[in-house]
């Protein structure tokens with residue numbers, strides 16, 4: 364696809380989606396470069412401004428199942444009346460979805476009727492996991508995309524792929540995150556920069572790209588609302604001993620959330636963070652080679668700990684509810700944020716009582 368066609372698709376497909384919505388549920392809008400001679404046809408000037416695209420589409424509405432755009436291609440609208448669940452019919456992108464929280468969030472959203480996009484720098488594993496979801500729920504219901512959240516061009520290319528396949532999206536979950544725990548006295552500068560690039564800058568870049576599409580959908584239909592949700596951490600709310608690079612990047616993420624929220628209200632986008640406690644069962648903690656239990660044992664972060672079990676017990680004892688955070692705990696916050704229509708810019712703790720707001 365040429366850059367010019369991609370530009371046109373990115374401004375036409377999201378607008379068609381929301382203009383064709385029934386009972387607030389948008390169809391999938393799938394693009395193909397062939398101009399279908401049987402479909403109703405419209406003409407737009409090359410790289411037309413959003414307002415012109417929306418006006419021309421409004422004149423062409425109501426749509427049949429296909430709409431051809433002269434010199435661009437054909438947009439097919441696809442409805443699935445059988446979807447059920449708390450996010451039925453929504454298209455939701457989750458970054459860092461090849462494993463851990465991101466994967467389990469995507470799996471839970473798919474079970475609740477969403478079309479899910481598994482975006483990850485580990486494209487092979489994301490593809491493997493998306494294939495499992497497609498086998499379980501149907502070939503339209505999941506897609507994998509390669510995305511490096513620290514690289515603007517990679518994010519733009521990935522979002523273009525989503526628009527070509529689904530037509531747009533309704534929520535963006537910025538979950539990709541990394542952690543390298545070490546004392547400020549010894550941590551190499553490159554490790555600090557790595558955490559900052561993924562956890563802080565990555566969230567900024569993803570919001571920059573995603574918000575343009577979500578804003579366009581709101582422009583086409585002012586009643587349309589969407590969500591950006593950052594998976595932050597309890598370490599975004601209180602400092603973390605010998606873990607400053609991570610905590611600093613997460614504190615910064617909350618500053619971004621509050622600022623994005625203020626700015627993007629006019630585009631119908633709610634922006635919130637979720638601050639989970641420790642997910643002991645996930646690979647970040649439990650990976651036997653480089654998980655946090657092993658890292659913390661090696662770096663002596665837990666005084667007197669001699670085994671991984673000692674480290675785990677130390678962390679569980681810090682939680683008033685005496686257990687780690689799980690994906691169902693996080694999903695309760697995800698659905699709250701998507702369903703409520705009167706809150707933005709918040710950081711919602713999900714910590715078993717470990718962190719309390721003041």
Ligand SMILES: NC(=O)c1ccc[n+]([C@@H]2O[C@H](COP(=O)([O-])OP(=O)(O)OC[C@H]3O[C@@H](n4cnc5c(N)ncnc54)[C@H](O)[C@@H]3O)[C@@H](O)[C@H]2O)c1
Pocket residue numbers: 458459460461462463464465482483484485510511512513538539540541561565594595596597638639640641642643645646647648
């Ligand atoms: N695990 C926890 O205890 C815990 C607690 C609170 C918050 N969190 C947050 O939850 C999120 C997910 O954590 P997790 O434990 O599931 O992590 P994880 O390490 O298990 O998975 C992270 C995923 O992000 C991907 N990723 C890394 N860098 C990327 C990049 N540049 N671009 C795209 N993808 C990239 C990885 O390939 C991986 O699939 C993170 O933001 C983390 O800070 C985790």
